[in-house]
Amino acid sequence: MxxxxxxxxxxxxxxxxxxxxxxxxxxxxxxxxxxxxxxxxxxxxxxxxxxxxxxxxxxxxxxxxxxxxxxxxxxxxxxxxxxxxxxxxxxxxxxxxxxxxxxxxxxxxxxxxxxxxxxxxxxxxxxxxxxxxxxxxxxxxxxxxxxxxxxxxxxxxxxxxxxxxxxxxxxxxxxxxxxxxxxxxxxxxxxxxxxxxxxxxxxxxxxxxxxxxxxxxxxxxxxxxxxxxxxxxxxxxxxxxxxxxxxxxxxxxxxxxxxxxxxxxxxxxxxxxxxxxxxxxxxxxxxxxxxxxxxxxxxxxxxxxxxxxxxxxxxxxxxxxxxxxxxxxxxADDILLFPRDTGGPVGQLMPDFVARAVTGARSRGKQHTDVDDFRVVQTGSDALTIRLAADNFASACDAVRQAMVDLFEAHALILPDLTFHHMEPADFMAKRRRVQRLAAGAP
Ligand SMILES: [Zn+2]
Missing domain, CATH: 3.40.50.12780 (ANL, N-terminal domain)
Structure with missing residues (x-):
């Protein structure tokens, strides 16, 4: 009707x-x-x-x-x-x-x-x-x-x-x-x-x-x-x-x-x-x-x-x-928060900066990125867990580690402990969060 x-x-x-x-x-x-x-x-x-x-x-x-x-x-x-x-x-x-x-x-x-x-x-x-x-x-x-x-x-x-x-x-x-x-x-x-x-x-x-x-x-x-x-x-x-x-x-x-x-x-x-x-x-x-x-x-x-x-x-x-x-x-909950290397208030790191640093990471002399897919999780004020999918996992880890050193230096933040793991298979039923901060991860 x-x-x-x-x-x-x-x-x-x-x-x-x-x-x-x-x-x-x-x-x-x-x-x-x-x-x-x-x-x-x-x-x-x-x-x-x-x-x-x-x-x-x-x-x-x-x-x-x-x-x-x-x-x-x-x-x-x-x-x-x-x-x-x-x-x-x-x-x-x-x-x-x-x-x-x-x-x-x-x-x-x-x-x-x-x-x-x-x-x-x-x-x-x-x-x-x-x-x-x-x-x-x-x-x-x-x-x-x-x-x-x-x-x-x-x-x-x-x-x-x-x-x-x-x-x-x-x-x-x-x-x-x-x-x-x-x-x-x-x-x-x-x-x-x-x-x-x-x-x-x-x-x-x-x-x-x-x-x-x-x-x-x-x-x-x-x-x-x-x-x-x-x-x-x-x-x-x-x-x-x-x-x-x-x-x-x-x-x-x-x-x-x-x-x-x-x-x-x-x-x-x-x-x-x-x-x-x-x-x-x-x-x-x-x-x-x-x-x-x-x-x-x-x-x-x-x-x-x-x-x-x-x-x-x-x-x-x-x-x-x-x-x-x-x-x-x-x-907004996934903006990473880390202490600054000069002291003072906690510094922000936008998820997008992290994503670009990881996907842009490449070994010396290589034209293309080493990373197929990734997930970065801040688990504490001085800890970052990085999961990578890559053909050559070891060289991808090296390239991403160097990219993180550069990123934290550019933002005047203290480099956290970096832990690397292999990436798990994608779960399409979960909304993808490539960069994530766990609630307990704030300094
Ligand atoms: Zn338009």
């Missing part, structure tokens, strides 16, 4: 999300955000018991929302009177049975893929799922709503959200469950013959390595989602498939960013308000605090994400004034 309403919501968002409909200036975009924020307060936040008393206050007076506050106040924040216990119960049962359409009425329930600590739960109504699908199609397939596409979506868990893009126009959409072995997945995907391949970065990389020289998969577009796309992965994927890798920066918290026609990663500011919580004194990296105007069932207001984004202040050639980020660097 609501089919017409579904289509009109989807079409409205699709239309708005197309680059042709974008704003020409930052001022125009900000004016749109201010108007949309007012409407969002009146239409959505007045229905949330938690936010109702605040609707007349300016946004900066709203509390910064964290995962723990969201969980503690979940029952009062959402506008559908759904309790946290009921939502968790349903989502966990659905995950255990790999049934990915858990619903409370018409509200779908998604669990965040937690890397540590408690997981969060996110609600979306049917109307929101239609808005999301329209937004996604407008961003990624502008002008092609009625084109022919075969989209393969490789994820750890499917979500009713993703199914909402299927059956639009002549778009065939298939979910592939990463719980299966990669070789099995590879033959299933080959049989599906996708024109668009969407998967986490490390899975795209492994597919590229399987694919190398065979040419059985020939997607026209390759889109990395759900985790940091490292430069060494990008190089492998782009070389094998002879295509640029695009990114969708999508989390259970919302649709946060996308690659534009000029190949740069924009924040989805037409639909989101983003505050920058700088994590370094030089203001080059920040954790985003997002307010998502498109969420009605579970308002996302000043929600602070743990992701560290590297700012890119250069305007984009595509003309879109939405902010550009150079990359998603990883989690």
């Amino acid at each position: 609501n089919r017409l309403a579904d289509i009109s919501r989807l079409a409205a968002n699709y239309w708005q999300a197309r680059p042709q409909a974008g704003f020409r200036s930052r001022a125009g975009l900000e004016k749109h955000q201010a108007r949309t924020l007012d409407r969002f307060k009146q239409q959505t936040l007045t229905r949330s018991p938690f936010y109702r008393p605040l609707t007349h206050a300016p946004l900066h007076e709203f509390p910064v929302m964290t995962k723990s506050l969201m969980l503690a106040e979940f029952d009062r924040i959402n506008t559908a009177s759904i309790s946290l216990a009921a939502a968790f119960d349903l989502a966990e049962r659905a995950e255990a049975t790999r049934n990915f359409s858990p619903m409370l009425g018409d509200v779908s329930v998604g669990l965040s893929t937690g890397t540590s600590g408690r997981r969060s739960v996110f609600l979306a109504s049917r109307a929101e799922r239609m808005c999301w699908a329209g937004m996604m199609l407008g961003r990624m397939l502008p002008g092609e709503l009625f084109g022919r596409h075969r989209i393969a979506f490789l994820l750890r868990a499917n979500n009713a959200l993703y199914e909402s893009v299927s059956g639009r126009g002549r778009i065939a959409f298939q979910f592939f469950d990463l719980k299966e072995k990669l070789a099995t997945l590879h033959s299933k995907i080959t049989a599906f013959a996708p024109s668009i391949l969407i998967a986490p970065a490390q899975v795209l990389r492994e597919l590229a390595l399987l694919e190398d020289g065979t040419g059985t998969l020939t997607p026209q577009r390759i889109i990395s989602v759900a985790e940091t796309l490292f430069e060494d992965d990008r190089a492998i994927i782009e070389t094998v498939f002879a295509r640029p890798v695009e990114q969708i920066y999508q989390a259970t918290e919302g649709f946060l960013g996308y690659t534009c026609s000029a190949g740069r990663l924009h924040l989805n500011e037409r639909f989101l308000h983003v505050e920058r919580d700088w994590v370094d004194p030089g203001k080059t990296r920040y954790c985003p605090i997002i307010t998502d105007f498109s969420r009605e069932t579970q308002p996302i207001v000043r929600y602070r994400l743990d992701d560290v984004l590297a700012d890119d202040p250069r305007p984009c050639a595509c003309g879109n004034p939405e902010r550009v980020i150079a990359r998603i660097e990883g989690r």
Whole structure:
């Protein structure tokens, strides 16, 4: 009965999300955000018991929302009177049975893929799922709503959200469950013959390595989602498939960013308000605090994400004034912390610096890196465990040890004890964290 309403919501968002409909200036975009924020307060936040008393206050007076506050106040924040216990119960049962359409009425329930600590739960109504699908199609397939596409979506868990893009126009959409072995997945995907391949970065990389020289998969577009796309992965994927890798920066918290026609990663500011919580004194990296105007069932207001984004202040050639980020660097919790060699406060080492030092490590006289894959974990204020996958493990260890000596010297930090191990096989069901700091690892 609501089919017409579904289509009109989807079409409205699709239309708005197309680059042709974008704003020409930052001022125009900000004016749109201010108007949309007012409407969002009146239409959505007045229905949330938690936010109702605040609707007349300016946004900066709203509390910064964290995962723990969201969980503690979940029952009062959402506008559908759904309790946290009921939502968790349903989502966990659905995950255990790999049934990915858990619903409370018409509200779908998604669990965040937690890397540590408690997981969060996110609600979306049917109307929101239609808005999301329209937004996604407008961003990624502008002008092609009625084109022919075969989209393969490789994820750890499917979500009713993703199914909402299927059956639009002549778009065939298939979910592939990463719980299966990669070789099995590879033959299933080959049989599906996708024109668009969407998967986490490390899975795209492994597919590229399987694919190398065979040419059985020939997607026209390759889109990395759900985790940091490292430069060494990008190089492998782009070389094998002879295509640029695009990114969708999508989390259970919302649709946060996308690659534009000029190949740069924009924040989805037409639909989101983003505050920058700088994590370094030089203001080059920040954790985003997002307010998502498109969420009605579970308002996302000043929600602070743990992701560290590297700012890119250069305007984009595509003309879109939405902010550009150079990359998603990883989690703020994974910024390594070490004492400085001059004393004074603890110094930070960004995960990206560590990753680049390791992947760039090479033995004397060699042109290419010795390292195929790696994992670096800070286990104490003076201890770093490094796992490497390499053809020649001993020479890779030597090269990485020298790269670490140089890196710590360049940042004026005391070199910790370095312990080297062989890398374990990749686990696609876990979100990849190549650089990690254990909670006990802070000085
Ligand atoms: Zn652009």
